[in-house]
Amino acid sequence: MYKCALILAAGQGKRIKSDLPKVLHKVCGKEMVNHVIDTLRKGNVEDINVIVGKGAELVKENTKARNVSYSLQEEQLGTGHAVKCAIDFLKNKKGTVAVFNGDAPLIKEETIEELFKAHKESGNSATILTSILDDASGYGRIIRNENEVLKIVEHKDCNEEELKVREINSGMYCFEIESLVECLDNLSNDNSQGEYYITDVIGMMKEKNEKVGALVINYEETLGVNSRVQLAEVEAILRKRINNKHLENGVTIIDPNTTYIGIDVEIGQDTIIYPGNVLEGNTVIGKNCLLYPNSRINNSIIGEDVEIQSSVILESEVGNNTTVGPFAYIRPQSVIGKNVRIGDFVEIKKSTIGNNTKVSHLTYVGDAEVGEGCNFGCGTVTVNYDGKNKNKTIIGNNSFIGCNTNLISPVTVEDNTYIAAGSTITNDVKSGELAVARAKQRNIEGWVDKKGLIKKK
Structure with a gap:
C-alpha cells in the first residue's frame, strides 16, 4: 500500500507572539514540525509534503535536510483550503494519505502505524484520530454508529x-487519496467564516455512502500548541516521556524534573545522570558514564x-575512560582520546588529543594535533591566530x-620532548630536546629603595 502524508504548517500563530513561524518553535530541542516529520518516518511514511505559508522560507530552511516536498498556502482559509493547496502533490497518486498538524509534536510512531493499519483493514475512505474526554466542551463531536462514523458536529451545532x-475530533486524519481529491474539487467555503474545512470532506464522503472510521487514541498525543503556555506544557510531557524511556532502558536519572534530554539522544546502560544536565541533538553516550551536575x-x-563535571561539549568526540571538567569547554570538531584528563578551565578547540594525555588545568589548545602520553602544565596556550589566519600546532x-x-603556531614539537616552564616556543623542537625560551633572570640590587617603593609600617 502506497502511503504519504501532509503536514499543515502554514500558520504564523498569533497567540504565540513571535516573529518565528509557530511550527519552528522547539520542543525538547527540536522544531515541532521536525518532530512530526521524524515520527512519520519512524512510522514508515517516506513521502511527506509540508504545506507552508507564513514564514515559508524559514520553514523550508529548517526542514530541508529531511527530504520533504512543499506546497504553498498563501492565504490561510481553513484546513480544507490547506489540503487543497497540496492538490498537485496528491494528483495521480493511488493509496492513502495522512493529514497531521505541524504544531502537534506528541504523536507517536506506533499511533501512525496503527492508523494506517486500521484504515486499511476496515476498508475506510477516511479514518479519524479521536479521543475521549470527560469534558468535551468546545470540541467537534464524533457521532458514530458502533464502528462507523456518521458525522462530525461542531460544538456550537450540537443538539442536546x-x-x-x-x-x-483531534484534527488528524487518513484518507484514500482518490476519494479525497474528488471531494476537494467540490469543497465549498459557503459558511459564516468563509473558510474551507477538512471536516466537510467527511460529510461529503458519507453522502456518497463511503465508509468513515475512527481510531481512539490518548488525548495527550493530539495536543497542539497555540501559545507559550501550551508550548511549555507539551515540552514537559515530551521530556517526561523521553526520560522515562531512558529509565526503562537502564539509565539512572537522579532527578528527572531537572534533567533535559533531547528526543534523539542515545544513552548506554548504567550511566548515571545528575541534575542540571542538558543533552541535545544526536548525542550518543556510552555505558557506565557519570554525568555530574x-x-x-x-x-x-x-x-x-x-x-563529566560541569562542562560544555559541542559537536565532538570523547573516548573511553576519559574525565572532563569541572568547567571545561570542548568546542566543535575536537576528538579526545581514551584515558585522557581534560581538567578545570581547559578549552579545546578543533583539536585532536591522543590517548593517555593530561591537560589538567587552565590551558587553551586550539587547532592542534596532540599525541599520546603528553602532559600539559598549567597555563599552556597554543597561539593559533596571527590576526589573519588560524595556524596549526603539532605535538x-x-x-x-x-x-x-x-x-x-605553526610549530611542531616532536616525540619525547620537554618544554621548560615559562617558554615561548616559536621554532620546531626535535625529538629528545629540551626547549628553553625565556630571558635570563637579572636581579637589580636596591631597586625598590631607589624608586621609593618600600612601604613603611
Whole structure:
C-alpha cells in the first residue's frame, strides 16, 4: 500500500507572539514540525509534503535536510483550503494519505502505524484520530454508529444528545487519496467564516455512502500548541516521556524534573545522570558514564566509563575512560582520546588529543594535533591566530609541556620532548630536546629603595 502524508504548517500563530513561524518553535530541542516529520518516518511514511505559508522560507530552511516536498498556502482559509493547496502533490497518486498538524509534536510512531493499519483493514475512505474526554466542551463531536462514523458536529451545532458525546475530533486524519481529491474539487467555503474545512470532506464522503472510521487514541498525543503556555506544557510531557524511556532502558536519572534530554539522544546502560544536565541533538553516550551536575552536551559522541563535571561539549568526540571538567569547554570538531584528563578551565578547540594525555588545568589548545602520553602544565596556550589566519600546532607523543608555555603556531614539537616552564616556543623542537625560551633572570640590587617603593609600617 502506497502511503504519504501532509503536514499543515502554514500558520504564523498569533497567540504565540513571535516573529518565528509557530511550527519552528522547539520542543525538547527540536522544531515541532521536525518532530512530526521524524515520527512519520519512524512510522514508515517516506513521502511527506509540508504545506507552508507564513514564514515559508524559514520553514523550508529548517526542514530541508529531511527530504520533504512543499506546497504553498498563501492565504490561510481553513484546513480544507490547506489540503487543497497540496492538490498537485496528491494528483495521480493511488493509496492513502495522512493529514497531521505541524504544531502537534506528541504523536507517536506506533499511533501512525496503527492508523494506517486500521484504515486499511476496515476498508475506510477516511479514518479519524479521536479521543475521549470527560469534558468535551468546545470540541467537534464524533457521532458514530458502533464502528462507523456518521458525522462530525461542531460544538456550537450540537443538539442536546450530541452534547453528551465525549468522543472528540483531534484534527488528524487518513484518507484514500482518490476519494479525497474528488471531494476537494467540490469543497465549498459557503459558511459564516468563509473558510474551507477538512471536516466537510467527511460529510461529503458519507453522502456518497463511503465508509468513515475512527481510531481512539490518548488525548495527550493530539495536543497542539497555540501559545507559550501550551508550548511549555507539551515540552514537559515530551521530556517526561523521553526520560522515562531512558529509565526503562537502564539509565539512572537522579532527578528527572531537572534533567533535559533531547528526543534523539542515545544513552548506554548504567550511566548515571545528575541534575542540571542538558543533552541535545544526536548525542550518543556510552555505558557506565557519570554525568555530574550541570553539563551541556550537544551533538557529541561520548565513550564508555567517561566522567563529566560541569562542562560544555559541542559537536565532538570523547573516548573511553576519559574525565572532563569541572568547567571545561570542548568546542566543535575536537576528538579526545581514551584515558585522557581534560581538567578545570581547559578549552579545546578543533583539536585532536591522543590517548593517555593530561591537560589538567587552565590551558587553551586550539587547532592542534596532540599525541599520546603528553602532559600539559598549567597555563599552556597554543597561539593559533596571527590576526589573519588560524595556524596549526603539532605535538608528538610523550611530550612534556611546562607551565605557562606559549606555543606560537605553526610549530611542531616532536616525540619525547620537554618544554621548560615559562617558554615561548616559536621554532620546531626535535625529538629528545629540551626547549628553553625565556630571558635570563637579572636581579637589580636596591631597586625598590631607589624608586621609593618600600612601604613603611
